[in-house]
Amino acid sequence: MNGMRELGWAALLAASLMAAPAARADNLPGSRPPDPYRSRTEGIDIQCPGATDPKAVCVSIACGDGFVKMADGSDQYIFGFQDVAGIDPTVMWSYGRLGAEFPAPTIWAKEGQHLYLTLTNLGMIMRPDLFDPHTIHFHGFPNAASIFDGEPMASFGVTQNNSVTYFYDLQEPGTFMYHCHQEASEHMQMGMLGQLYILAAQDDLPDGTLLGTFTHHTGYKYVYDDGDGSTKYDVEVPLQMSSFDPHFHAADLGIQPPPFATMVDVYPMLNGRGYPDTVNPGGIMNNRNAYRSDIPNKVAQKIPALITCTQGQKVLLRISSLSTTEFNTLTAPGFPMLVVGTGAHLLRGPDKPDGTPGKNLYYLTQTITLGGGESTDVIVDTTNVPRGTYFLYTSNLNELSNDNEDYGGMMTEFVVN
Amino acid sequence: MNRERKRMWTKEAATLAVLLLGIAVGSHATILGLTGTSPNPTFNFIAKQGYISTPDGNSIYCWGYANGATGAFQLPGPTLIVNEGDTVTITLQNQISIPGPPAVPGPAVSMIFPGQQNVSASGGTAGVLTQEAPSDGTTTVTYTFVAAHPGTYTYFSGTRMELEVEMGLYGALIVRPAGFDPNVAANRRAYDDPASQYDHEYLYLLSDLDPTLHPLVEQNKLDQYDNTTFFANNWLVTGRCFPDTMADPNVGYLPSQPYNTAPLTHPGEKVLLRFIGAGHDLHPLHHHGNNALMIAKDGRLLESAPGVSGPDLAVSDFTETVAPGETIDAIWVWYGYHLGWDEYGHTLGGPGPFQPNEIYAQSTLASSIGVADTTISVPAGTGHAFLPPPRTFRAIIWGAGYANPDLDPNREVVTATRSLTNPDTFTITRAQEGTAAQAWSVGSIIADTDHGLPLPVTMPSIQNLEFGQYASGSPFLGQSGALPPLQGGFNPYNGYYYMFHSHNEKEIVNNNVFPGGMLTMMGVLPYGAPIP
């Protein structure tokens, strides 16, 4: 995760020295003239302001197609994103070919930072007939401006061989998500889904700061700026529900029109994997070389869903769903799951007009139900949980399969050491 | 069809219209429906049959509640809008006749009113849940109830619901609180509580239908109608599928689907979203642009002490789960705060005009400061409106005699952080963005605002992008930019548009055609742009 936030300044600066910014008379009105902190090769234009904006966090992501492997061993053709931080624009086309990952690289930053998020559209290797634009929709971003919302009907999609830098002033912490919004029913089913969360500024309070009767200490982490330490956690695990319809993916690979009307998902997943791949702590190698002999295989599923902690720790589960078809319920029998947030917002009633904080609406539960585009923050306090291995799984029991293979699907393990 | 008509708008004409109308437009969108005559509104419904049209070119046989003998078949049934305390009477007759062949009389139908107590029903024949009207066209069933609680409700057939609700026998019921007055801001409320006040209201009556089931009913093959294999392929908002949701109400080419859902608002105005689940499935209704505050569910304010606490159990979310039979009231506001750039494209000092939503928090200096001071205080109890520590925020200080910072040539930009212990004390870094430190007297204004901040990134050439119908071509609210041919065109006032849609994304298609289904576009228009 740290890797993708390190943009490779040396590489970027070198590139910017080599490629002088092209003069462009066709900027949108009111936008700033080109500045020197950028590189540009063909349509790639990675904008990262460096020292001129000390709050800047720069993320560079490319999109295109690729392959992933399901837990039953089948290959699925996908559309997706990949991390291209630090990749020189002159080699990005060859570097990124058929390199889409599922889920997309996780994006995280801190409340108060400025996120410069560059999306470069590398096009489709297996579908050279397709010229689909792509976007990034920062799902749940408060007070979004439509220009950076990534919903193309109200703004634009980025066409092939071009890039755009979206800008977000990160005002609120919480568990968001991101996905492509271009022809969303197709591109999201095809895998253009990722996790995105913003850490709370409360983490950075000086040591000893009093939050009501709670004393903050350096290193403490909170889900939200709760003002009372009630969302403190020790370990965080983002879990994203999603699911694939292999017939839909096969149609896209086979140059057929997307079969929306028959969409039924049979690969339910957490972090892009069905059980038992969910508990594989490593990456999963794909089989793209079988489809393009000039491109070697790649680890295209990099995010395990295994949860491990030490007894007594508080585990934050950042749970989101980007299923394109279903509501799903996750359950962990025997675990006290405390819901402290929904919709990237502290689960607390409205503040009073005088600034008095609203009522805490946290609740303990055994089940979390989310439809597509929903998220929730759950804290599991393992103080009284005996050491051992537990299951976190969907209680939609028909989703505990990897297509025809049973005992799989949307399930993972929760290990208390 | 609507596309062709709307394309006749030109940007030039629209801009001129904004200028002519000025900023004084104070319209408030309201939900269309039948209101009757308070305190004893009476509605005469007749269950009829007909066809709805879906944008994938299909024409689907449906049943619906029609408004009296002259009212055409419609989907959904008329939205009933009554007042708290009204004695509501609805008569129901049934003219459904299944075409076949062979033509046969339709089944008996009825109406039930979840959330209403002591509903009396008379006439017709006794059914499982209520009195039913046989399809003889003459028998009248009468339902009467007192609308005791304000809120958002639904009504639907209480007879063979697995068939009749699928076929379209459902509608919305809105009960206005006592003292409701659409023309008085304080009395334009969803509930009695002032926290339910709003500026605009829109109805999202969500339903799903399986287009393979309806022909079986039409052809009198009810023995083949298998509810257990229900598989929706059309998804509707208040009776229409996108893009028809965005067409005008009562358009001629949708004779059976009178209601649109084409929401509009201005920055900072409160939009009441009345969600109703009227289909088989749950729908995750996602609103772009901002979270909404869910203040009520099933016609009751979310409050710990009814009538006393206000909606203290209200929850903020970016997606509302709307379950079948459920209603949700949520208030959505787009403020445009803290984008990190000025959404109007202003530069400090003008030209403006400075807009009402540009200030996130504002107060005054409680004591004077010199050019070297780095601490300020604001009047007690006003500091909490600013961002809490350790966040820093950009602020502008200007003289009390000026209406906005553009007018004061000595304005100073600072960055500020609230004290950890006293919210009314800020530490500031002086003279930012090329402004000079000034001595400021008591009463000078300090505001957290993005006013005058430039867009931090450069937008690519328009040749590198593909713009949608609701794009203006400009990053800035109220401004337009050059667009490639045949792109844009649906946004005459250069607003910001936000998709409000089912986030189970397979539900935003019309059968095999994307986009469609359960999808609408909310427009945040610049101040002064009219809202019908």
Ligand SMILES: [Cu+2]
């Ligand atoms: Cu895409």
